[in-house]
Amino acid sequence: FLSPTDDPVKYPYLTYDNVLVWRSFLILADVYEHFGEGEKAGKLTAKAARLRQDIQKHCIRQGPRGLMYAWSVGENGEYEILDQPPGSLQLLEYYGFCKKDDEVYQNTVRTIHSRANPDYAATGTFQAPACEHAPFPWVLSLAYELLNGDRKRALKLFEKAPLDNGIACETIDADTGWVKTGAAFATCAGFLAHSLAVALQESE
Structure with missing residues (x-):
């Protein structure tokens, strides 16, 4: 498994990558809806909703400033707190995954832009x-x-x-x-x- 920097990852499930998939499902659903494929659009919208729930369930972890989005998670509860600019968690709000004033998102951004980020x-x-x-x-x-x-x-x-x-x-x-x-x-x-x-x- 590779990260947005094309480097190997510590844990296989990346929050940013899964948010991209979530957003892609919604975009494809809009395309199907536009061409009258309502059933296919509905299935993709439902998949996006399930994926969003899973991201919220598994990828929000305790960080240095409170609950935040982890960079990556494992199958047994492991997680990693960091960020990579080519696929930054700061973009979650830009993609529409959360609101800018969401506390978990704010904690994430504050951590990214601080010495709590090991790579700042x-x-x-x-x-x-x-x-x-x-x-x-x-x-x-x-x-x-x-x-x-x-x-x-x-x-x-x-x-x-x-x-x-x-x-x-x-x-x-x-x-x-x-x-x-x-x-x-x-x-x-x-x-x-x-x-x-x-x-x-x-x-x-």
Whole structure:
């Protein structure tokens, strides 16, 4: 089993991955409904509801700030508290899985953006969540802040950060904002462009 960073996982059931499947079921249900396949749409909607219940039952665990979404869980009650920017739990609200003011979600985000997160890049101008795969501030983490976090801070940091000569990259130096790993990261560039558009439109 691989995580969103393509690295092996400690426990096989990832909260983020299951939320993506939940969201995919709902999108497919809408497609079937649009084409008059009501029965198929209903089955997918029911599967999504069951999956959501299972995520809430098995993936909410005790963390450093109270109940929160675990990164991954095992079959015998094991779980792991961490986050990976390529598939961050901060996006659960963005995908519609929970509300922004949900206490469990808030505890999750507070943990991600704190020293309680073992991979948080806590020094320098460009402090942001990182991960073991690349232990430097991730540009994607700052992009998520544009969607549902500290938008003003993220906009200011992007104004300062030279990135990869103005091109989105995987991670940046915590002090200078210059590319550290993953130069010319196309996937990140697309998501960053979307996040900037959302942030600027909603700020008008």
